[in-house]
Amino acid sequence: MKKSFLIIIAVLASFSLSFAKLKVVATTQDLASIASFIGKDRIDLNYIAKGYQDPHFVDSKPSYLLKLRQADLLIAVGLELEVGWLPVLVKDSRNSKLISGKGYLDASQGIEVREKPVGQITRAEGDVHPYGNPHYWLDPVNGKIVAASIARKLGELDPANSEFYQKNLEAFQRQIDEQLQEWQKLMEPLRGAKVITYHRTRGYFADRFGLEIAGEIEPKPGIPPTPSHTLEIINRIKADKIKVIVAEPFYDLKTPESIALKTGAKVLVLPSSVGGVEGVKDYIQLFDYNVKLLKENL
Amino acid sequence: MLIKILIAGILVSGFMAAVLAQTTGAPQQASSTFNPNISVITDVLSAFGNDSYLPGQALNLNEVEVAFQSVVDPYGRADIFIGYHPAEEAVEVEEAYFTWLTMPLSLQAKIGKFRSNFGKFNLTHPPETGLADRPLAALNFLGEEGLGSTGATVSWLVPISGLYLKLIGEVTTIWEEAPVFSTLEIDSSGAEELVTSDKKEDLGYLGRAETFFDISEASNLAIGTSFATSVNNPVGDLWTRLWGADLTFRWKNPRRAVYHSLTWRNELLYNDREMPIGEENIRTWGGFSLLDWQFSKRWHLGGRGDYSEFSDTEGLSEKGGLSYLSFTPSEFSLVSVQGRYVRRSDGSDDTAGFVKFTFNIGPHGAHPY
Numbered sequence A: 001m002k003k004s005f006l007i008i009i010a011v012l013a014s015f016s017l018s019f020a021k022l023k024v025v026a027t028t029q030d031l032a033s034i035a036s037f038i039g040k041d042r043i044d045l046n047y048i049a050k051g052y053q054d055p056h057f058v059d060s061k062p063s064y065l066l067k068l069r070q071a072d073l074l075i076a077v078g079l080e081l082e083v084g085w086l087p088v089l090v091k092d093s094r095n096s097k098l099i100s101g102k103g104y105l106d107a108s109q110g111i112e113v114r115e116k117p118v119g120q121i122t123r124a125e126g127d128v129h130p131y132g133n134p135h136y137w138l139d140p141v142n143g144k145i146v147a148a149s150i151a152r153k154l155g156e157l158d159p160a161n162s163e164f165y166q167k168n169l170e171a172f173q174r175q176i177d178e179q180l181q182e183w184q185k186l187m188e189p190l191r192g193a194k195v196i197t198y199h200r201t202r203g204y205f206a207d208r209f210g211l212e213i214a215g216e217i218e219p220k221p222g223i224p225p226t227p228s229h230t231l232e233i234i235n236r237i238k239a240d241k242i243k244v245i246v247a248e249p250f251y252d253l254k255t256p257e258s259i260a261l262k263t264g265a266k267v268l269v270l271p272s273s274v275g276g277v278e279g280v281k282d283y284i285q286l287f288d289y290n291v292k293l294l295k296e297n298l
Numbered sequence B: 001m002l003i004k005i006l007i008a009g010i011l012v013s014g015f016m017a018a019v020l021a022q023t024t025g026a027p028q029q030a031s032s033t034f035n036p037n038i039s040v041i042t043d044v045l046s047a048f049g050n051d052s053y054l055p056g057q058a059l060n061l062n063e064v065e066v067a068f069q070s071v072v073d074p075y076g077r078a079d080i081f082i083g084y085h086p087a088e089e090a091v092e093v094e095e096a097y098f099t100w101l102t103m104p105l106s107l108q109a110k111i112g113k114f115r116s117n118f119g120k121f122n123l124t125h126p127p128e129t130g131l132a133d134r135p136l137a138a139l140n141f142l143g144e145e146g147l148g149s150t151g152a153t154v155s156w157l158v159p160i161s162g163l164y165l166k167l168i169g170e171v172t173t174i175w176e177e178a179p180v181f182s183t184l185e186i187d188s189s190g191a192e193e194l195v196t197s198d199k200k201e202d203l204g205y206l207g208r209a210e211t212f213f214d215i216s217e218a219s220n221l222a223i224g225t226s227f228a229t230s231v232n233n234p235v236g237d238l239w240t241r242l243w244g245a246d247l248t249f250r251w252k253n254p255r256r257a258v259y260h261s262l263t264w265r266n267e268l269l270y271n272d273r274e275m276p277i278g279e280e281n282i283r284t285w286g287g288f289s290l291l292d293w294q295f296s297k298r299w300h301l302g303g304r305g306d307y308s309e310f311s312d313t314e315g316l317s318e319k320g321g322l323s324y325l326s327f328t329p330s331e332f333s334l335v336s337v338q339g340r341y342v343r344r345s346d347g348s349d350d351t352a353g354f355v356k357f358t359f360n361i362g363p364h365g366a367h368p369y
Helices: A002-018 A029-042 A062-068 A086-093 A096-100 A140-157 A159-190 A203-209 A227-240 A254-263 A283-297 B002-024 B136-142
Strands: A022-028 A043-049 A073-076 A104-106 A194-197 A212-216 A244-247 A266-269 B037-049 B060-073 B076-085 B090-100 B107-115 B148-157 B164-173 B183-186 B192-195 B203-214 B219-231 B239-251 B261-273 B282-296 B299-309 B317-330 B333-344 B349-361
Touching: A022 A029, A022 A140, A029 A043, A029 A073, A029 A140, A029 A159, A029 A283, A043 A062, A062 A086, A062 B164, A062 B203, A073 A140, A086 A096, A104 A140, A140 A159, A140 A203, A140 A283, A159 A203, A159 A283, A194 A227, A203 A212, A203 A283, A212 A227, A227 A254, A244 A254, A254 A266, A266 A283, B136 B261, B136 B282, B136 B299, B136 B317, B148 B203
Parallel strands: A022 A043, A022 A073, A073 A104, A194 A212, A194 A244, A244 A266
Antiparallel strands: B037 B060, B037 B349, B060 B076, B076 B090, B090 B107, B107 B148, B148 B164, B164 B203, B183 B192, B203 B219, B219 B239, B239 B261, B261 B282, B282 B299, B299 B317, B317 B333, B333 B349
């Protein structure tokens, strides 16, 4: 009787293990969205920073540890975007999979990184990222690279579903390719148009869609606007007849709006992440929204 | 002296490495790959007022603290903090510990010299608090440098789904600089000195439980309770039991995280000190409440209310408060103007004003919440 009971327990345990979903935590909603295209219902997905949060500044709350301590995989943007909050969470998670690196994916792998500082790097340049600009997910082609990394990593950790992840990757990449043609068609008339951005968030997006970033509201990354720099931006907008100032939802709009008032430019609040504004629920919709608003206002 | 030797050593080794690199052209060991992260925080203070304990100079280099932090091997990491205190011309290893990050059963352990997990404030290094002084209760019970010693600690993240609950246990050598765990003696010259047991078997024991709740997306509550016990006299036959409770409320709208926040921190300490036969135990308490309001990206306004009795005397107390306005040009520097008033139960009082400036260099370290 005792033996049969143990056998039943063992069978049930192996059954539940074989169907246990991989627990995946992404640091941002963008990465979570891409991961959901790949893992669909075969992963248990969670994320830390919501799309309307500035991903540079997230509090390392103990409640996030609850997500990390059981995770099989942590997907991070990398390039030190999360340096102010993620290391302490990983350290305190007590999760050997994340700490050893086996369950950690730096999604920037394979990305052609913009704005890598050359020469000596100092904080005289503001909140400079020593490995380059980390906002690479704003180029949908980079989204394909991230998706490929995620599919590969999920396949490594969950070989039984490797084929499933690979198929979903192919479908996602096809969808991006199709959408990209449409987005580029819509943006084509705007090629070469100049925009001002609040932070150096839009470089990858501008490169892909042929926009020109004529300046930033911040004099240096992470440094609040100064009167002299603001005046410089006003003069540039007037001289180049720039129509649009782009700011992410989490920035204070006082300075952009004051510049807009003096120059006639329009302030566009564009999400840089999935979930940044109402209605942007996945990675495809993020570009739909951005392209549509730019098309209507440039 | 030690710091001079250290600097000289670094200069000489750097020079030798440069000479070797230029003259031999031989393949160099990529030692910098494994160098620890090095950061330095410097605390400059100007103090004025009628408190006789205030630093004497118009501007005082309060402390320079150097941190070395690195992964040691696949099993753990090391954190070393060395402080230079110009007023005492002293270099002190404030903390130096190894942490085993991945142990079974959600455990984590560290060994070495470290600040004890008694409350929240005690864990913060003095230059990092943003305050010109330490709360009266922290000073009167735990001492100028706070509670810290050499020992081992084990913490357990209790695996209850959806609940953050951390239990901590510590065993350390005696906390010899903490008034609550020592006896004040006055020698023949009239000099005061804190003394305690120097017996190897006399140790300090500490336990702590802490939890955390998200009240909403923007607000949360951290609650903790601590208990520490050790002997308090040179003979080692009288014990002190120290209880602590802390509660921290935080508000920060994640949609505007860099612009506005509010932190309300409260700590209480209760001391039960055994006295020689024939004397009643001394039971005293103290606490503080600190409110910090970040009203724009770079500005903080705050105040702290203090009440404290003394660890070895009943019937005496002091109360007061500190208020401040701080400007943080970036995450790496701070200028703060602060004012403090303290009134004692004997009727005496003092006022003090401070201008505090701190700056730090080195890698962008993530701070525990």
